[in-house]
Amino acid sequence: MRTLPDGALMDRAATGLAHAVLDFLGGGYGRRVLLLVGAGDNGGDALYAGVLLRRRGVVVDVLLLGSRHHEAGLEALLVAGGSVLESLEGPPPDVAVDGIVGIGGRPGLTPGAAAALASLDGIPVVSVDVPSGVGVDTGEVDGPHVVADVTITFGTHKVAHLVDPAAAACGAVHLVDIGLTLPEASVESLQPADVTRLLPRPGGEAHKYTRGVVGIRAGSPTYPGAALLCVAGASCGLVGMVRYAGPDAVADQVRLIHPEVVGPGRVQAWVVGPGGGEHAGAELASALTDEVPVVIDADALAHVVGPVGIPCVLTPHAGELAAMLGCAREEIEARPLEHARAAAVRFEAVVLLKGRRTLIARPDGLVRVTTTGVPWLATAGAGDVLAGLIGALLAAGLSPWDAASAGSWVHGAAATEASAGGPLVAGDVAHAVGGVLRSLL
Structure with a gap:
């Protein structure tokens, strides 16, 4: 991983995520996508995927959750024509992209993130790497969490993709190879x-x-x-x-x-x-x-x-x-x-x-x-x-x-x-x- 150019992994992840969202939507032009973005690299993946979606004619809005976010990714999306929302009033999106919490997050969600998800009830969700709020390394859930229709993960499956109850929140899981060198796993699934x-x-x-x-x-x-x-x-x-x-x-x-x-x-x-x-x-x-x-x-x-x-x-x-x-x-x-x-x-x-x-x-x-x-x-x-x-x-x-x-x-x-x-x-x-x-x- 250290031999890759700076940003290469995020670029690969964002590209895979954008293509997966387009596949889920069945096209791009005129569709509406809402990015739910928190701190961390998952939010960055979502923002850079939004740039690629804008190039395919997708209307991309962002709801920033928390006080920190990936500044370079947000700037790139704004330049590409994306918009930052202050609230979720207005036309509903065709799909929401969950980039709230990364694989280093703890189970559960902040009240603000939980409220945003509640207001999007009925809207399909594509999660970045894992559904936000689940126990990534345990497969456990504790408190509010995203229930995704599709989860796009990178490099390898995580415990949360395989072990219930977290696995039940992942929906269909699609793995994107981004060129990681991986250690031996303590949890695996036979093919x-x-x-x-x-x-x-x-x-x-x-x-x-x-x-x-x-x-x-x-x-x-x-x-x-x-x-x-x-x-x-x-x-x-x-x-x-x-x-x-x-x-x-x-x-x-x-x-x-x-x-x-x-x-x-x-x-x-x-x-x-x-x-x-x-x-x-x-x-x-x-x-x-x-x-x-x-x-x-x-x-x-x-x-x-x-x-x-x-x-x-x-x-x-x-x-x-x-x-x-x-x-x-x-x-x-x-x-x-x-x-x-x-x-x-x-x-x-x-x-x-x-x-x-x-x-x-x-x-x-x-x-x-x-x-x-x-x-x-x-x-x-x-x-x-x-x-x-x-x-x-x-x-x-x-x-x-x-x-x-x-x-x-x-x-x-x-x-x-x-x-x-x-x-x-x-x-x-x-x-x-x-x-x-x-x-x-």
Whole structure:
């Protein structure tokens, strides 16, 4: 970065921002854009973008928020024909550009900025880098903040773009490459090529045992469907064999629907908990005696009170993690990144915290965020499918970190494929997993 000419990064950012605003508007001439400008470089980006918009025939007005602003940017915009507003009376803009607070700002907004946003209710907002007022490095929100339709960010995604609740305020996020040299990230999101690299592939000498055997301890007479869905997730073709070791009454149903599934025996990984009910604790204790990696889900999570002593993946939703950590569900939902990391340390395990943006945390603080999936995925049994899929990846030889990350990504992609924009049930997700895997491999 230091070798670039002075102002080069801001010039690149402003150019990317201006083009994004033009794309959002569907053109430039005669359109009205309002720049909400505070102190810092985000305000400068907005002002210089305004200069470029003026050259395309856009009417550009500026509302200055706070006592400081980017003086050179403001002067350039005024020379280009932009105007500074004293109030928001007059014709409404077609879009407001949020350059109020930069990535160094604290969560929340000043009363003046909050009032300005309230008066623009219903006007689309394009945010510069991040929606002003969100926690950039935590993904948290605290007080008033911008809810953007589009966020234009530069160089790399920030935590706020990936982690809820801040991510929900970003709208569609578009990344503009401005030539930054970036450090290693502690929060990342897998892309399709990353998942392809992680997925196991059988070699020419492979047989069903070398490809991995996953065992399923799930279901009960009360919840037989959980076993069927978990087995469906595990029976994705990534391992050579699936063994079912649940109740006999459920085993008959499993064999009827999945004739390729066999009975108890040696495994390379266990999945324990979906639909297990009152027997989940005993099933977990039995699985742990094999000293192979284990996915601990649903009812079995209540029996995890500390480190289990073997490699494992814990897969709670917010309510389950709240019970495990002894706090309120609302606390988990307000600060999911903080709590997922805390749980990974406390239980010395990979923790997959389910949500709109699922988080996969490991004890050293590294986190992956799953950005695949659709709202329709919030349906009963979907977590059972996910647990089985992760178990298969564990049995195939992936680490708990990679198995949880890749499994969650594929699960979300399968839901998107199965949904096609409409409702789905958990079985639809399981059936779509194979197609997603084929497209990746």
